[in-house]
Amino acid sequence: MKQENIPTVKPKKMALAFETFANNVNRVAGSTSAFIVALLLVIIWGITGPVFHFSETWQLVINTGTTIITFLMVFLIQKTQNKDSLAIQLKLNELVAAHEFASNRLVSVENMTEEEMRVIQKYYQHLSEFTRNEENLQQSHSIDEAKQIHELKKDIEEDLKRQIDKHKKE
Numbered sequence: 001m002k003q004e005n006i007p008t009v010k011p012k013k014m015a016l017a018f019e020t021f022a023n024n025v026n027r028v029a030g031s032t033s034a035f036i037v038a039l040l041l042v043i044i045w046g047i048t049g050p051v052f053h054f055s056e057t058w059q060l061v062i063n064t065g066t067t068i069i070t071f072l073m074v075f076l077i078q079k080t081q082n083k084d085s086l087a088i089q090l091k092l093n094e095l096v097a098a099h100e101f102a103s104n105r106l107v108s109v110e111n112m113t114e115e116e117m118r119v120i121q122k123y124y125q126h127l128s129e130f131t132r133n134e135e136n137l138q139q140s141h142s143i144d145e146a147k148q149i150h151e152l153k154k155d156i157e158e159d160l161k162r163q164i165d166k167h168k169k170e
Helices: 013-029 032-047 056-098 114-132 143-169
Strands: none
Touching: 013 032, 013 056, 032 056
């Protein structure tokens, strides 16, 4: 199979640095060690409450710290989530495009509106019901194949109606 030439893109230094930083922070923040450190900080903060007489400043320290960390982590996590989501979409697109019986309409389905996706979802629900009645459970059906079968059935039904009407007139 011929390998396609996929253009390479050199990311800007700033974008690459941020991506590397976001990936590292995401990996570290999701670790057991990070959770233990955060838990210990909260416990230490709680223990120091009586020392600071549970003052407003004492409360402000935890509120400000957690707010800032949460605010920044939202962007870092979203950055890595966007990259992971894109990678998954590209892998799925490759699988759909490579499978001879798959409908290529599903490549880049993520760019459809939610309403368009709901229509396709309803189709797959009907397809699921259709395949339950199949003798061969490993048989596969694509959107295009099901559409062709549906059109064929409609044509047969119309032919039958015409034949019935023709016999009634005779």
